[in-house]
Amino acid sequence: MNEIIGKLVLVVGLAFNVFGCIGLIRLPDVYNRLQAATKCVTLGTCFILVSVMISAWGESGALVLKAFLCMVFILITSPTAAHALARGAHAAGVKLWDQSVVDRYREDNDPGVEEPE
Amino acid sequence: MKKGALLVLLLIVWAVLAWPFDVQTGALKWSDMAAGLVVALLVLVLARELSPSDVALRVSPVRVFWFVAYAFFLGWYIVKANVDVAYRVLHPDMPIRPGIVKVKTALRSQAALTMLSNSITLTPGTLTVNALEDGTLYIHWIYVRTEDADEASRMIIGRFEWFLEKIFE
Incomplete structure:
Protein backbone atom coordinates (compact mmCIF):
# COMPACT_ATOMS: atom_id res chain seq x y z
CA MET A 1 0.00 0.00 0.00
CA ASN A 2 2.73 2.41 1.01
CA GLU A 3 4.52 1.62 -2.19
CA ILE A 4 1.52 2.46 -4.38
CA ILE A 5 0.89 5.78 -2.65
CA GLY A 6 4.60 6.53 -2.79
CA LYS A 7 4.68 5.90 -6.53
CA LEU A 8 1.63 8.11 -7.08
CA VAL A 9 3.19 10.98 -5.17
CA LEU A 10 6.37 10.44 -7.18
CA VAL A 11 4.42 10.81 -10.42
CA VAL A 12 2.85 14.06 -9.18
CA GLY A 13 6.27 15.39 -8.22
CA LEU A 14 7.75 14.51 -11.60
CA ALA A 15 4.78 16.13 -13.35
CA PHE A 16 5.41 19.41 -11.52
CA ASN A 17 9.10 19.24 -12.37
CA VAL A 18 8.17 18.78 -16.03
CA PHE A 19 5.81 21.81 -15.85
CA GLY A 20 8.67 23.81 -14.37
CA CYS A 21 10.92 22.82 -17.26
CA ILE A 22 8.24 23.66 -19.85
CA GLY A 23 7.86 27.04 -18.15
CA LEU A 24 11.59 27.54 -18.34
CA ILE A 25 11.41 27.16 -22.10
CA ARG A 26 8.12 28.92 -22.85
CA LEU A 27 8.22 31.97 -20.60
CA PRO A 28 9.83 35.07 -22.08
CA ASP A 29 12.39 36.56 -19.67
CA VAL A 30 14.68 35.66 -16.81
CA TYR A 31 12.27 36.83 -14.10
CA ASN A 32 9.29 34.88 -15.42
CA ARG A 33 11.47 31.87 -15.88
CA LEU A 34 12.68 32.09 -12.32
CA GLN A 35 9.06 31.98 -11.21
CA ALA A 36 8.53 28.67 -12.96
CA ALA A 37 11.89 27.34 -11.90
CA THR A 38 11.45 28.12 -8.21
CA LYS A 39 7.83 27.23 -7.69
CA CYS A 40 7.36 24.10 -9.75
CA VAL A 41 10.77 22.64 -9.17
CA THR A 42 10.59 23.29 -5.42
CA LEU A 43 7.23 21.63 -5.00
CA GLY A 44 8.04 18.87 -7.48
CA THR A 45 11.19 17.98 -5.61
CA CYS A 46 9.35 18.16 -2.30
CA PHE A 47 6.78 15.71 -3.64
CA ILE A 48 9.56 13.36 -4.73
CA LEU A 49 11.03 13.54 -1.22
CA VAL A 50 7.60 12.94 0.31
CA SER A 51 7.33 9.90 -1.91
CA VAL A 52 10.66 8.70 -0.50
CA MET A 53 9.31 9.25 3.00
CA ILE A 54 6.14 7.28 2.29
CA SER A 55 7.98 4.42 0.64
CA ALA A 56 10.52 4.17 3.47
CA TRP A 57 7.95 4.59 6.24
CA GLY A 58 8.26 1.76 8.77
CA GLU A 59 11.34 0.35 7.07
CA SER A 60 14.03 2.94 7.46
CA GLY A 61 13.53 5.75 9.94
CA ALA A 62 16.84 7.23 8.91
CA LEU A 63 15.69 7.68 5.34
CA VAL A 64 12.43 9.34 6.42
CA LEU A 65 14.31 11.80 8.60
CA LYS A 66 16.86 12.56 5.89
CA ALA A 67 14.22 13.16 3.25
CA PHE A 68 12.43 15.50 5.64
CA LEU A 69 15.62 17.45 6.33
CA CYS A 70 16.30 17.76 2.61
CA MET A 71 12.80 19.14 2.15
CA VAL A 72 13.35 21.80 4.80
CA PHE A 73 16.65 22.81 3.21
CA ILE A 74 15.14 23.04 -0.25
CA LEU A 75 12.26 25.15 1.01
CA ILE A 76 14.72 27.59 2.59
CA THR A 77 17.41 27.72 -0.09
CA SER A 78 15.34 27.68 -3.27
CA PRO A 79 13.51 31.00 -2.77
CA THR A 80 16.67 32.56 -1.40
CA ALA A 81 18.60 31.56 -4.50
CA ALA A 82 15.81 32.84 -6.75
CA HIS A 83 15.87 36.15 -4.90
CA ALA A 84 19.64 36.41 -5.36
CA LEU A 85 19.37 35.57 -9.07
CA ALA A 86 16.54 38.03 -9.72
CA ARG A 87 18.32 40.84 -7.89
CA GLY A 88 21.60 40.02 -9.58
CA ALA A 89 19.96 39.97 -12.99
CA HIS A 90 18.30 43.31 -12.36
CA ALA A 91 21.51 44.86 -11.05
CA ALA A 92 23.33 43.59 -14.14
CA GLY A 93 20.77 45.37 -16.30
CA VAL A 94 18.88 42.40 -17.66
CA LYS A 95 15.75 43.88 -19.22
CA LEU A 96 12.22 42.77 -18.52
CA TRP A 97 10.21 41.26 -21.33
CA ASP A 98 9.14 44.03 -23.73
CA GLN A 99 5.47 43.44 -22.94
CA SER A 100 5.95 43.80 -19.19
CA VAL A 101 3.65 46.45 -17.78
CA VAL A 102 5.65 48.13 -15.05
CA ASP A 103 9.08 48.16 -13.40
CA ARG A 104 8.96 50.12 -10.18
CA TYR A 105 12.36 48.90 -9.12
CA ARG A 106 14.00 50.47 -12.14
CA GLU A 107 11.98 53.67 -11.77
CA ASP A 108 13.03 54.07 -8.14
CA ASN A 109 16.69 53.35 -8.72
CA ASP A 110 16.99 55.35 -11.88
CA PRO A 111 14.27 58.03 -11.94
CA GLY A 112 15.18 59.26 -15.42
CA VAL A 113 13.98 56.21 -17.29
CA GLU A 114 10.61 55.75 -18.86
CA GLU A 115 8.32 52.89 -18.06
CA PRO A 116 8.92 49.84 -20.21
CA GLU A 117 6.75 49.37 -23.27
CA MET B 1 28.93 30.79 23.50
CA LYS B 2 26.45 31.34 20.69
CA LYS B 3 29.00 29.99 18.23
CA GLY B 4 29.41 26.88 20.37
CA ALA B 5 25.67 26.20 20.36
CA LEU B 6 25.60 26.68 16.60
CA LEU B 7 28.49 24.25 16.16
CA VAL B 8 26.68 21.58 18.17
CA LEU B 9 23.51 22.14 16.15
CA LEU B 10 25.40 21.81 12.86
CA LEU B 11 27.03 18.61 14.09
CA ILE B 12 23.66 17.16 15.04
CA VAL B 13 22.27 17.92 11.58
CA TRP B 14 25.35 16.34 10.03
CA ALA B 15 24.97 13.26 12.22
CA VAL B 16 21.34 12.86 11.17
CA LEU B 17 22.24 13.18 7.50
CA ALA B 18 25.13 10.72 7.77
CA TRP B 19 23.21 8.18 9.90
CA PRO B 20 23.38 5.17 9.81
CA PHE B 21 27.14 5.41 9.63
CA ASP B 22 27.91 1.76 9.19
CA VAL B 23 25.54 -0.17 6.95
CA GLN B 24 25.94 -3.44 8.86
CA THR B 25 26.11 -2.41 12.51
CA GLY B 26 24.78 1.13 12.48
CA ALA B 27 27.72 2.13 14.65
CA LEU B 28 28.99 5.67 14.73
CA LYS B 29 32.23 6.13 12.86
CA TRP B 30 34.69 8.71 14.09
CA SER B 31 35.92 9.43 10.59
CA ASP B 32 32.39 10.55 9.66
CA MET B 33 32.15 12.82 12.68
CA ALA B 34 35.61 14.27 11.98
CA ALA B 35 34.50 15.16 8.47
CA GLY B 36 31.36 16.71 9.98
CA LEU B 37 33.44 18.80 12.36
CA VAL B 38 35.53 20.14 9.48
CA VAL B 39 32.41 21.07 7.50
CA ALA B 40 30.71 22.64 10.52
CA LEU B 41 33.75 24.79 11.29
CA LEU B 42 33.96 25.82 7.65
CA VAL B 43 30.30 26.86 7.70
CA LEU B 44 30.85 28.88 10.86
CA VAL B 45 33.82 30.70 9.33
CA LEU B 46 32.02 31.39 6.05
CA ALA B 47 28.81 32.51 7.76
CA ARG B 48 30.36 34.56 10.56
CA GLU B 49 29.00 37.77 9.10
CA LEU B 50 25.55 36.32 8.66
CA SER B 51 24.35 36.21 12.24
CA PRO B 52 22.08 39.21 12.69
CA SER B 53 21.54 39.97 16.35
CA ASP B 54 17.77 39.91 16.31
CA VAL B 55 17.62 36.30 15.21
CA ALA B 56 18.37 35.45 18.83
CA LEU B 57 14.98 33.79 18.85
CA ARG B 58 12.88 34.29 21.89
CA VAL B 59 11.25 30.92 21.55
CA SER B 60 7.94 30.53 23.33
Whole structure:
Protein backbone atom coordinates (compact mmCIF):
# COMPACT_ATOMS: atom_id res chain seq x y z
CA MET A 1 0.00 0.00 0.00
CA ASN A 2 2.73 2.41 1.01
CA GLU A 3 4.52 1.62 -2.19
CA ILE A 4 1.52 2.46 -4.38
CA ILE A 5 0.89 5.78 -2.65
CA GLY A 6 4.60 6.53 -2.79
CA LYS A 7 4.68 5.90 -6.53
CA LEU A 8 1.63 8.11 -7.08
CA VAL A 9 3.19 10.98 -5.17
CA LEU A 10 6.37 10.44 -7.18
CA VAL A 11 4.42 10.81 -10.42
CA VAL A 12 2.85 14.06 -9.18
CA GLY A 13 6.27 15.39 -8.22
CA LEU A 14 7.75 14.51 -11.60
CA ALA A 15 4.78 16.13 -13.35
CA PHE A 16 5.41 19.41 -11.52
CA ASN A 17 9.10 19.24 -12.37
CA VAL A 18 8.17 18.78 -16.03
CA PHE A 19 5.81 21.81 -15.85
CA GLY A 20 8.67 23.81 -14.37
CA CYS A 21 10.92 22.82 -17.26
CA ILE A 22 8.24 23.66 -19.85
CA GLY A 23 7.86 27.04 -18.15
CA LEU A 24 11.59 27.54 -18.34
CA ILE A 25 11.41 27.16 -22.10
CA ARG A 26 8.12 28.92 -22.85
CA LEU A 27 8.22 31.97 -20.60
CA PRO A 28 9.83 35.07 -22.08
CA ASP A 29 12.39 36.56 -19.67
CA VAL A 30 14.68 35.66 -16.81
CA TYR A 31 12.27 36.83 -14.10
CA ASN A 32 9.29 34.88 -15.42
CA ARG A 33 11.47 31.87 -15.88
CA LEU A 34 12.68 32.09 -12.32
CA GLN A 35 9.06 31.98 -11.21
CA ALA A 36 8.53 28.67 -12.96
CA ALA A 37 11.89 27.34 -11.90
CA THR A 38 11.45 28.12 -8.21
CA LYS A 39 7.83 27.23 -7.69
CA CYS A 40 7.36 24.10 -9.75
CA VAL A 41 10.77 22.64 -9.17
CA THR A 42 10.59 23.29 -5.42
CA LEU A 43 7.23 21.63 -5.00
CA GLY A 44 8.04 18.87 -7.48
CA THR A 45 11.19 17.98 -5.61
CA CYS A 46 9.35 18.16 -2.30
CA PHE A 47 6.78 15.71 -3.64
CA ILE A 48 9.56 13.36 -4.73
CA LEU A 49 11.03 13.54 -1.22
CA VAL A 50 7.60 12.94 0.31
CA SER A 51 7.33 9.90 -1.91
CA VAL A 52 10.66 8.70 -0.50
CA MET A 53 9.31 9.25 3.00
CA ILE A 54 6.14 7.28 2.29
CA SER A 55 7.98 4.42 0.64
CA ALA A 56 10.52 4.17 3.47
CA TRP A 57 7.95 4.59 6.24
CA GLY A 58 8.26 1.76 8.77
CA GLU A 59 11.34 0.35 7.07
CA SER A 60 14.03 2.94 7.46
CA GLY A 61 13.53 5.75 9.94
CA ALA A 62 16.84 7.23 8.91
CA LEU A 63 15.69 7.68 5.34
CA VAL A 64 12.43 9.34 6.42
CA LEU A 65 14.31 11.80 8.60
CA LYS A 66 16.86 12.56 5.89
CA ALA A 67 14.22 13.16 3.25
CA PHE A 68 12.43 15.50 5.64
CA LEU A 69 15.62 17.45 6.33
CA CYS A 70 16.30 17.76 2.61
CA MET A 71 12.80 19.14 2.15
CA VAL A 72 13.35 21.80 4.80
CA PHE A 73 16.65 22.81 3.21
CA ILE A 74 15.14 23.04 -0.25
CA LEU A 75 12.26 25.15 1.01
CA ILE A 76 14.72 27.59 2.59
CA THR A 77 17.41 27.72 -0.09
CA SER A 78 15.34 27.68 -3.27
CA PRO A 79 13.51 31.00 -2.77
CA THR A 80 16.67 32.56 -1.40
CA ALA A 81 18.60 31.56 -4.50
CA ALA A 82 15.81 32.84 -6.75
CA HIS A 83 15.87 36.15 -4.90
CA ALA A 84 19.64 36.41 -5.36
CA LEU A 85 19.37 35.57 -9.07
CA ALA A 86 16.54 38.03 -9.72
CA ARG A 87 18.32 40.84 -7.89
CA GLY A 88 21.60 40.02 -9.58
CA ALA A 89 19.96 39.97 -12.99
CA HIS A 90 18.30 43.31 -12.36
CA ALA A 91 21.51 44.86 -11.05
CA ALA A 92 23.33 43.59 -14.14
CA GLY A 93 20.77 45.37 -16.30
CA VAL A 94 18.88 42.40 -17.66
CA LYS A 95 15.75 43.88 -19.22
CA LEU A 96 12.22 42.77 -18.52
CA TRP A 97 10.21 41.26 -21.33
CA ASP A 98 9.14 44.03 -23.73
CA GLN A 99 5.47 43.44 -22.94
CA SER A 100 5.95 43.80 -19.19
CA VAL A 101 3.65 46.45 -17.78
CA VAL A 102 5.65 48.13 -15.05
CA ASP A 103 9.08 48.16 -13.40
CA ARG A 104 8.96 50.12 -10.18
CA TYR A 105 12.36 48.90 -9.12
CA ARG A 106 14.00 50.47 -12.14
CA GLU A 107 11.98 53.67 -11.77
CA ASP A 108 13.03 54.07 -8.14
CA ASN A 109 16.69 53.35 -8.72
CA ASP A 110 16.99 55.35 -11.88
CA PRO A 111 14.27 58.03 -11.94
CA GLY A 112 15.18 59.26 -15.42
CA VAL A 113 13.98 56.21 -17.29
CA GLU A 114 10.61 55.75 -18.86
CA GLU A 115 8.32 52.89 -18.06
CA PRO A 116 8.92 49.84 -20.21
CA GLU A 117 6.75 49.37 -23.27
CA MET B 1 28.93 30.79 23.50
CA LYS B 2 26.45 31.34 20.69
CA LYS B 3 29.00 29.99 18.23
CA GLY B 4 29.41 26.88 20.37
CA ALA B 5 25.67 26.20 20.36
CA LEU B 6 25.60 26.68 16.60
CA LEU B 7 28.49 24.25 16.16
CA VAL B 8 26.68 21.58 18.17
CA LEU B 9 23.51 22.14 16.15
CA LEU B 10 25.40 21.81 12.86
CA LEU B 11 27.03 18.61 14.09
CA ILE B 12 23.66 17.16 15.04
CA VAL B 13 22.27 17.92 11.58
CA TRP B 14 25.35 16.34 10.03
CA ALA B 15 24.97 13.26 12.22
CA VAL B 16 21.34 12.86 11.17
CA LEU B 17 22.24 13.18 7.50
CA ALA B 18 25.13 10.72 7.77
CA TRP B 19 23.21 8.18 9.90
CA PRO B 20 23.38 5.17 9.81
CA PHE B 21 27.14 5.41 9.63
CA ASP B 22 27.91 1.76 9.19
CA VAL B 23 25.54 -0.17 6.95
CA GLN B 24 25.94 -3.44 8.86
CA THR B 25 26.11 -2.41 12.51
CA GLY B 26 24.78 1.13 12.48
CA ALA B 27 27.72 2.13 14.65
CA LEU B 28 28.99 5.67 14.73
CA LYS B 29 32.23 6.13 12.86
CA TRP B 30 34.69 8.71 14.09
CA SER B 31 35.92 9.43 10.59
CA ASP B 32 32.39 10.55 9.66
CA MET B 33 32.15 12.82 12.68
CA ALA B 34 35.61 14.27 11.98
CA ALA B 35 34.50 15.16 8.47
CA GLY B 36 31.36 16.71 9.98
CA LEU B 37 33.44 18.80 12.36
CA VAL B 38 35.53 20.14 9.48
CA VAL B 39 32.41 21.07 7.50
CA ALA B 40 30.71 22.64 10.52
CA LEU B 41 33.75 24.79 11.29
CA LEU B 42 33.96 25.82 7.65
CA VAL B 43 30.30 26.86 7.70
CA LEU B 44 30.85 28.88 10.86
CA VAL B 45 33.82 30.70 9.33
CA LEU B 46 32.02 31.39 6.05
CA ALA B 47 28.81 32.51 7.76
CA ARG B 48 30.36 34.56 10.56
CA GLU B 49 29.00 37.77 9.10
CA LEU B 50 25.55 36.32 8.66
CA SER B 51 24.35 36.21 12.24
CA PRO B 52 22.08 39.21 12.69
CA SER B 53 21.54 39.97 16.35
CA ASP B 54 17.77 39.91 16.31
CA VAL B 55 17.62 36.30 15.21
CA ALA B 56 18.37 35.45 18.83
CA LEU B 57 14.98 33.79 18.85
CA ARG B 58 12.88 34.29 21.89
CA VAL B 59 11.25 30.92 21.55
CA SER B 60 7.94 30.53 23.33
CA PRO B 61 5.16 27.97 22.96
CA VAL B 62 2.87 30.60 21.47
CA ARG B 63 5.40 31.48 18.78
CA VAL B 64 6.02 27.82 18.00
CA PHE B 65 2.29 27.27 17.67
CA TRP B 66 1.94 30.13 15.21
CA PHE B 67 4.99 28.92 13.32
CA VAL B 68 3.52 25.46 12.81
CA ALA B 69 0.19 26.99 11.81
CA TYR B 70 2.06 29.20 9.34
CA ALA B 71 3.85 26.18 7.85
CA PHE B 72 0.51 24.58 6.97
CA PHE B 73 -0.93 27.86 5.72
CA LEU B 74 2.12 28.40 3.52
CA GLY B 75 1.99 24.82 2.30
CA TRP B 76 -1.50 25.38 0.94
CA TYR B 77 -0.36 28.50 -0.92
CA ILE B 78 2.68 26.69 -2.32
CA VAL B 79 0.43 24.06 -3.85
CA LYS B 80 -1.84 26.79 -5.22
CA ALA B 81 1.19 28.59 -6.64
CA ASN B 82 2.21 25.51 -8.54
CA VAL B 83 -1.18 24.87 -10.05
CA ASP B 84 -1.21 28.54 -11.05
CA VAL B 85 2.19 28.41 -12.75
CA ALA B 86 1.38 25.08 -14.38
CA TYR B 87 -1.82 26.60 -15.78
CA ARG B 88 -0.03 29.63 -17.20
CA VAL B 89 2.73 27.55 -18.70
CA LEU B 90 0.48 24.96 -20.31
CA HIS B 91 -2.16 27.39 -21.60
CA PRO B 92 -1.64 27.92 -25.34
CA ASP B 93 -1.88 31.73 -25.02
CA MET B 94 0.25 31.96 -21.87
CA PRO B 95 -1.85 34.45 -19.89
CA ILE B 96 0.93 36.54 -18.37
CA ARG B 97 1.21 40.27 -17.75
CA PRO B 98 4.50 40.57 -15.90
CA GLY B 99 6.00 43.53 -14.12
CA ILE B 100 7.81 44.60 -10.98
CA VAL B 101 5.69 46.28 -8.32
CA LYS B 102 6.60 47.90 -5.04
CA VAL B 103 4.99 46.93 -1.75
CA LYS B 104 5.44 48.16 1.80
CA THR B 105 5.39 46.06 4.91
CA ALA B 106 5.17 47.11 8.54
CA LEU B 107 7.46 44.26 9.58
CA ARG B 108 10.89 45.37 10.72
CA SER B 109 12.83 42.48 12.21
CA GLN B 110 15.27 40.89 9.81
CA ALA B 111 14.02 37.40 10.50
CA ALA B 112 10.44 38.40 9.68
CA LEU B 113 11.49 40.20 6.50
CA THR B 114 13.51 37.21 5.33
CA MET B 115 10.63 34.89 6.01
CA LEU B 116 8.24 37.20 4.20
CA SER B 117 10.48 37.50 1.13
CA ASN B 118 10.85 33.74 0.90
CA SER B 119 7.13 33.20 1.40
CA ILE B 120 6.37 35.65 -1.41
CA THR B 121 8.69 33.81 -3.76
CA LEU B 122 7.00 30.51 -2.99
CA THR B 123 3.44 31.74 -3.47
CA PRO B 124 1.32 32.31 -6.59
CA GLY B 125 2.82 34.48 -9.30
CA THR B 126 5.16 36.53 -7.16
CA LEU B 127 8.93 36.64 -6.81
CA THR B 128 10.91 38.94 -4.53
CA VAL B 129 13.51 40.91 -6.47
CA ASN B 130 14.79 43.01 -3.60
CA ALA B 131 13.98 43.65 0.05
CA LEU B 132 15.14 46.80 1.79
CA GLU B 133 15.63 47.32 5.52
CA ASP B 134 12.85 49.88 5.71
CA GLY B 135 10.25 47.31 4.69
CA THR B 136 10.11 48.13 0.98
CA LEU B 137 9.89 45.06 -1.19
CA TYR B 138 10.19 44.95 -4.97
CA ILE B 139 8.22 42.04 -6.33
CA HIS B 140 8.06 40.55 -9.78
CA TRP B 141 4.46 39.69 -10.46
CA ILE B 142 3.65 37.31 -13.28
CA TYR B 143 0.19 38.83 -13.72
CA VAL B 144 0.11 42.44 -12.53
CA ARG B 145 -3.38 43.20 -11.25
CA THR B 146 -2.61 46.62 -9.85
CA GLU B 147 0.31 49.03 -10.02
CA ASP B 148 -0.72 50.86 -6.88
CA ALA B 149 1.66 50.19 -3.97
CA ASP B 150 -1.00 50.02 -1.26
CA GLU B 151 -3.33 47.78 -3.15
CA ALA B 152 -0.50 45.51 -4.24
CA SER B 153 0.66 45.31 -0.62
CA ARG B 154 -2.75 44.18 0.46
CA MET B 155 -3.07 41.62 -2.30
CA ILE B 156 0.39 40.10 -2.04
CA ILE B 157 1.52 40.29 1.56
CA GLY B 158 -1.67 40.94 3.51
CA ARG B 159 -2.23 37.28 4.17
CA PHE B 160 1.26 36.68 5.54
CA GLU B 161 1.94 39.84 7.49
CA TRP B 162 -0.55 39.01 10.19
CA PHE B 163 1.01 35.61 10.81
CA LEU B 164 4.60 36.82 10.79
CA GLU B 165 3.78 39.52 13.26
CA LYS B 166 2.55 36.87 15.65
CA ILE B 167 5.68 34.78 15.16
CA PHE B 168 8.46 37.33 15.13
CA GLU B 169 7.40 40.66 16.55
